Amino acid sequence: MAPVELTNPDFTTREDPFALFGEWLEEAKKSEINDPNATSLATVDSDGLPNVRMVLLKDYDEDGFVFYTNFESQKGEEILATKKAAMCFHWKSLRRQVRLRGAVTVVDDAEADAYFASRARGSRIGAWASKQSRPLESRFALEKEVAKFTAKYAVGEIPRPPHWSGFRIAPVYIEFWKDGAFRLHDRVIFRRETETAPWTRTRFYP
Template sequence: MSESGLTSGDFTEENEPFALFAQWLKDAEASEINDPNAVALATVDADGLPNVRMVLLKDYDQRGFTFYTNFESQKGQEILGQKKAAMCFHWKSLRRQVRLRGAVEVVSDAEADAYYATRARGSRIGAWASQQSRPLEGRFALEKAVAEYTARYAIGEIPRPPHWSGFRIMPTSIEFWHDRKFRLHDRMEFRRETADGPWSKVRMYP
């Protein structure tokens, strides 16, 4: 039994990482106070300098892990330029972590439209009003932009901005980690050569 009350049976003979991730996320949804789908997103700029920030995972399936953003933002530009990224989930209440990395693709317009339509009206307005990652001369400028777009779209649907969509990371490696006593943690890495290839599984030293 680990310090977290979890057993090494978490990994058992699981040969499909998405199923294991689904179980771990479900556990996190029951234990985390805020945003169990929060994840650190790492990107690289044109000079090879890394960047990291928190985003919210909005979907995942056999194709990969999806989040949405302004494509004109710093992270949007870095991903469009390099077409690769990494993620790290950390669920403190469970003492668990999942890391993944791989190539990135843009989701379809239909997927982006469908998700955008589920957002709160204020969040849809915000997607138009915020020039994300660019200098802001003062809070009033943002509030003014929000007011302008609120008036523009006072009636009817709010269309999705052309610069706002989603990215899907198609992992070639996914590592599951959980805390064990005396720092003798459990680490299991799933690897594949291509985004649609078969997975292999390797248990790693802590």
């Protein structure tokens, strides 16, 4: 019987998880049909029950991974209460996955303002019109809110709503996973005690 071949282990020797993530994300941009920056975001509510949903990663660097949302939404309130969250990127076309978790901080106003200004005008109106995660009596009610704020901000710049900003996850755990034949996957885990501590790297069984 021929020996089972493991997947290419090259990435398992890398020292910098942020650089490796950047390379994988760039490859995903070339192969994923829609939203290569899409990620599942996990939080926990006041009863300790987990919640997960998809969001879009908007920025990342060695300080962490950034996404934006309505702070009065379910995820916004849960993150503000716990200051912790986790993400999972899955790129099916590449058969790769990245998981991370850590403490969460709010981005500064200048960063949030700059990103908000870069959004399409309709998306900026939507940030004002949507009472995210709260009951909606009808689609018409939402359209009325959109019309109201479209009229209010018919000309000039649209300011960022005070309840809308960004969160940054500073990971203390990042796992890179690559599919392997016969489920003999490659898994490499980077850990650190704090957001400023050095990383340790460990290879895990599949």
